[in-house]
Amino acid sequence: MKKILLTLCICFATLLAKAQLGYMYGQYDLGFAAALNYAYTDAETVKGTPAAHLVFAYNHTPFLNYIAEVQFGRLAGGDSVRTLSGREFKNNYTAVSFRAQVQAGELLRYDNTVIMNALRNIYVSGGVGVIYNNMSEINRSSLYIPDYTSSGRNSSSEFFIPLKAGYEFKVFNSYDEPFIKVDLGYQLNYVLGDQLDGIKAGIRKDVYSQFVVGMRFAIGGFTSYRKPIRQ
Amino acid sequence: MKKIYGFLLLALIVINTGCKQDPPVLPANLRNTQLLGKWNLAFMQSEKYIDGDKEPDSSPLIGTANDYFIFEADNRATLSSTVYQKLFQGYYSANTAASTLAFKSGDLLIRYNVTALSITQMELVETINTNEAGSSVTIINYYTYNRLP
Numbered sequence: 001m002k003k004i005l006l007t008l009c010i011c012f013a014t015l016l017a018k019a020q021l022g023y024m025y026g027q028y029d030l031g032f033a034a035a036l037n038y039a040y041t042d043a044e045t046v047k048g049t050p051a052a053h054l055v056f057a058y059n060h061t062p063f064l065n066y067i068a069e070v071q072f073g074r075l076a077g078g079d080s081v082r083t084l085s086g087r088e089f090k091n092n093y094t095a096v097s098f099r100a101q102v103q104a105g106e107l108l109r110y111d112n113t114v115i116m117n118a119l120r121n122i123y124v125s126g127g128v129g130v131i132y133n134n135m136s137e138i139n140r141s142s143l144y145i146p147d148y149t150s151s152g153r154n155s156s157s158e159f160f161i162p163l164k165a166g167y168e169f170k171v172f173n174s175y176d177e178p179f180i181k182v183d184l185g186y187q188l189n190y191v192l193g194d195q196l197d198g199i200k201a202g203i204r205k206d207v208y209s210q211f212v213v214g215m216r217f218a219i220g221g222f223t224s225y226r227k228p229i230r231q
Numbered sequence: 232m233k234k235i236y237g238f239l240l241l242a243l244i245v246i247n248t249g250c251k252q253d254p255p256v257l258p259a260n261l262r263n264t265q266l267l268g269k270w271n272l273a274f275m276q277s278e279k280y281i282d283g284d285k286e287p288d289s290s291p292l293i294g295t296a297n298d299y300f301i302f303e304a305d306n307r308a309t310l311s312s313t314v315y316q317k318l319f320q321g322y323y324s325a326n327t328a329a330s331t332l333a334f335k336s337g338d339l340l341i342r343y344n345v346t347a348l349s350i351t352q353m354e355l356v357e358t359i360n361t362n363e364a365g366s367s368v369t370i371i372n373y374y375t376y377n378r379l380p
Contacts, residue, residue, distance in 0.1 A: 040252045041252065041253070042252070042253050042255065043252075044252070044255060046252070083255075084255065084322075085255035087255065142322075144321065144322045144335060145257065145261070145306055145322040145323075145324055145335065146322070146323070146324045146333030146334070146335045146340060146342070147261060147324045147326070147333060148257060148258075148261060148324060201253065202253030202254070202255070202256070203253065204252070204253040
């Protein structure tokens with residue numbers, strides 16, 4: 001009798017375990033991304049430049065993520081020959097930031113329609129960071145208007161506010177756990193200073209935007225979520 | 232569903248308000264509205280010093296219809312000179328506090344001290360330092376420009 005009861009208990013436990021599939025996710029991700037930067041500064045023209053990101057994420061839930069990010073990249077802008085101000089810069093920068101990211105799936109029901117299911121991966125994100133600027137090339141003086149020059153620093157560090165919106169595709173394994181996330185996003189980085197271009201002028205602070213494509217891989221800390229992640 | 236619209240609206244606001252550049256504005260200390268207009272050269276007098284010794288004065292150059300300065304509001308300037316035998320299109324900057332005027336066109340850069348400026352007359356002094364055959368040469372040009380009121 002005991003053997004029969006034990007066998008039945010094991011069978012029921014297996015059923016329960018199967019019912020939990022599709023609710024599990026990894027709490028920790030490691031990943032990387034590539035970005036195309038555009039700097040909006042005191043320089044008169046805008047140029048696209050590349051950047052690479054290293055990303056570590058703590059997933060409080062599959063749709064609420066805390067992300068630490070290190071960026072290595074270039075920012076550039078201006079034209080010393082074709083603009084009156086002569087402002088031109090190239091900045092080899094490093095940036096560290098922390099963001100909280102909320103996906104729509106955390107806030108709405110996505111199990112009832114195909115559209116809502118698709119929209120659950122839309123996210124917005126905000127945080128704070130520090131950017132370390134290092135001008136590899138800089139021109140602050142006009143070639144045309146005598147004595148028209150600007151001040152600025154070749155090296156500086158400034159705080160910035162990253163704001164990002166995008167979509168996170170989830171790739172599931174055979175246990176319906178999201179183990180790869182593909183990120184497509186647009187990020188605006190509001191610099192709390194005016195030295196992103198090494199040129200101090202005007203009244204606006206500097207901003208740089210990024211088109212980001214990235215991937216994150218679940219590396220551990222698997223736990224369960226209150227509703228199915230994959231529909 | 233309303234929550235997702237809120238998400239999208241926030242994203243749109245972020246995107247549209249983010250990227251505006253600071254247009255470059257010429258600082259006030261490089262502009263002088265008193266200069267605006269066309270100035271005709273009345274005459275130019277030169278002094279030459281070799282190793283500090285003054286050379287005899289030459290005859291003043293009387294300005295012709297082809298000797299003038301034009302200063303415009305966006306710091307554009309035109310210099311027409313029979314001395315250079317050329318018309319130069321370029322830019323100027325004028326520091327009111329220091330009473331200086333600079334004109335640049337390509338490789339040509341001329342700096343003046345403004346010794347007098349009124350509605351109808353402007354006096355400029357240009358100092359050129361060179362070396363000739365091992366001697367230090369200083370040429371000081373005194374320009375008097377008139378402007379029709």
